[in-house]
Amino acid sequence: MPKRGPWYxxxxVATKHHDNSLCIEGNNIEDRNLARGTGKLPLCRRCAELNAAGK
Ligand SMILES: [Zn+2]
Known part of the structure; x- marks a missing residue:
């Protein structure tokens, strides 16, 4: 299960955070724009779907 800590x-302007390394949207974030943690933002829908699918 490819997982890493939350990032956003x-x-x-951030509206959500990611926590699944398979999330295409999350992976498209450029390093210089990447922040660690949830930013107190809701979880990305795609991440939630991946998590629900056990990926
Ligand atoms: Zn995501």
């Missing part, structure tokens, strides 16, 4: 994008 600081640009554009």
């Amino acid at each position: 994008s600081t640009r554009p």
